[in-house]
Amino acid sequence: MHIYLHKNDSICTNFGLFAQNEFYLHKTFATVFHTIIHPQTLNGQKLQNNHFYLIVQQITVRIIHKVQKIITIIMVAVATLGSHCSLQVLKGAKDEGLKTILVCEKKREKLYKRFPFIDELIIVDSFKEVLDQKCQSILEQNNAVLIPHGTLIAQMSSEEIESIKTPVFGNKWILRWESDREMKEKLMREASLPMPAPISDPKDIDKMVIVKRQGAAGGKGYFMAASPEQYHTKREQLISEGVLSEDETLYIQEYAAGVLAYLQFFYSPLKEELEFFGVDQRHESDIEGLARIPAEQQLKLTKVPSFNVIGNSPLVLRESLLEQVYEMGENFVEASKRIVSPGMNGPFCIEGVYDENAQFKSFEFSARIVAGSNIYMDGSPYYSLLFNENMSMGKRIAREIKTAVQSNQLDKITT
Numbered sequence: 001m002h003i004y005l006h007k008n009d010s011i012c013t014n015f016g017l018f019a020q021n022e023f024y025l026h027k028t029f030a031t032v033f034h035t036i037i038h039p040q041t042l043n044g045q046k047l048q049n050n051h052f053y054l055i056v057q058q059i060t061v062r063i064i065h066k067v068q069k070i071i072t073i074i075m076v077a078v079a080t081l082g083s084h085c086s087l088q089v090l091k092g093a094k095d096e097g098l099k100t101i102l103v104c105e106k107k108r109e110k111l112y113k114r115f116p117f118i119d120e121l122i123i124v125d126s127f128k129e130v131l132d133q134k135c136q137s138i139l140e141q142n143n144a145v146l147i148p149h150g151t152l153i154a155q156m157s158s159e160e161i162e163s164i165k166t167p168v169f170g171n172k173w174i175l176r177w178e179s180d181r182e183m184k185e186k187l188m189r190e191a192s193l194p195m196p197a198p199i200s201d202p203k204d205i206d207k208m209v210i211v212k213r214q215g216a217a218g219g220k221g222y223f224m225a226a227s228p229e230q231y232h233t234k235r236e237q238l239i240s241e242g243v244l245s246e247d248e249t250l251y252i253q254e255y256a257a258g259v260l261a262y263l264q265f266f267y268s269p270l271k272e273e274l275e276f277f278g279v280d281q282r283h284e285s286d287i288e289g290l291a292r293i294p295a296e297q298q299l300k301l302t303k304v305p306s307f308n309v310i311g312n313s314p315l316v317l318r319e320s321l322l323e324q325v326y327e328m329g330e331n332f333v334e335a336s337k338r339i340v341s342p343g344m345n346g347p348f349c350i351e352g353v354y355d356e357n358a359q360f361k362s363f364e365f366s367a368r369i370v371a372g373s374n375i376y377m378d379g380s381p382y383y384s385l386l387f388n389e390n391m392s393m394g395k396r397i398a399r400e401i402k403t404a405v406q407s408n409q410l411d412k413i414t415t
């Protein structure tokens with residue numbers, strides 16, 4: 001009886017939104033049908049007349065609750081900027097039954113129109129228009145939750161991001177800690193993440209260092225140096241090429257050699273649980289291209305190689321490394337709760353290098369979804385251990401929004 005009802009419950013199959021509490025609804029239906037078919041018994045007792053009406057009343061109340069929940073969910077939209085990981089985010093939202101909105105630059109309209117899971121495009125000349133009243137009121141009318149990603153951080157100041165009126169998924173205040181190198185270092189120390197040493201003055205460079213720009217620059221304009229002279233020569237060269245500006249504050253860090261690993265996590269404030277999602281590697285140009293050139297030719301090159309991210313590929317870790325991975329993730333979540341309320345909610349990434357002793361050194365974190373999660377649009381190896389369904393990071397975000405809406409806790413997962 002239970003299976004029969006499940007298969008024919010058209011509301012359930014059409015909307016696909018009855019995952020939680022579904023069992024109770026079915027159980028109630030099953031009891032009623034059982035009663036109709038075997039009117040003389042109800043749970044082994046003789047049927048009283050008012051039993052039947054009581055059950056019908058219960059079902060009606062439950063159906064009304066379910067329909068209310070569906071309507072609430074249908075009324076929520078997921079919005080993001082058209083770049084970085086927007087396809088994954090919106091596909092995940094659509095799969096979860098939410099409306100999808102893309103803030104799309106005019107020049108990319110043709111690209112994004114190819115994807116049928118995007119319900120609405122807000123066409124803009126520049127992403128900064130997301131701050132304008134016009135754009136914000138469209139998002140407000142749709143009860144949208146904005147999913148922040150690298151493009152938002154790269155193109156807007158922390159003040160601008162913090163001024164966004166639309167609820168931002170996760171913690172918008174922590175994005176400032178991602179953008180500012182000094183603050184970033186402070187949070188990483190608080191989380192006891194093992195880090196390559198920072199070098200505060202170029203004159204102290206006595207080993208290989210990497211010189212970085214502020215914000216989510218994607219590695220463009222970074223350079224390596226092994227002495228103060230090299231630092232100044234390369235900096236001047238990049239300024240003359242227009243890659244760096246004269247007054248740009250650069251961040252110098254000891255270069256960590258080894259296997260690059262970008263560890264992707266999701267922290268659910270609703271479940272108060274950390275999930276390890278996956279690992280990726282970034283492919284960066286043109287530093288990777290250097291390895292394909294014989295040393296003799298490399299020595300003749302005058303161009304300063306960059307670390308511009310071109311794409312990502314998957315990586316799985318030795319299982320013995322997982323314990324430390326969870327520990328680092330949990331330490332990061334705890335540290336961010338102490339330092340930047342409400343803490344590191346939603347997706348984040350700890351980025352670094354495993355050395356020859358499989359010791360991890362973290363040079364960076366991202367306090368939001370990373371583009372490296374795009375490689376797992378059909379689910380990641382580690383999520384397949386936690387979920388019995390294909391679960392991308394975009395879908396995980398949408399699932400969290402849906403759960404929060406259903407339980408009236410949207411405030412807990414947005415800022």
Ligand code: AMP
Nearest residue numbers: 196210219253254255256282307363364
């Ligand atoms: P980031 O912007 O900090 O993620 O750095 C961009 C890229 O630079 C990374 O993906 C790495 O390839 C490289 N990188 C950054 N910091 C270091 C470091 N301390 N040691 C080695 N490579 C680094």
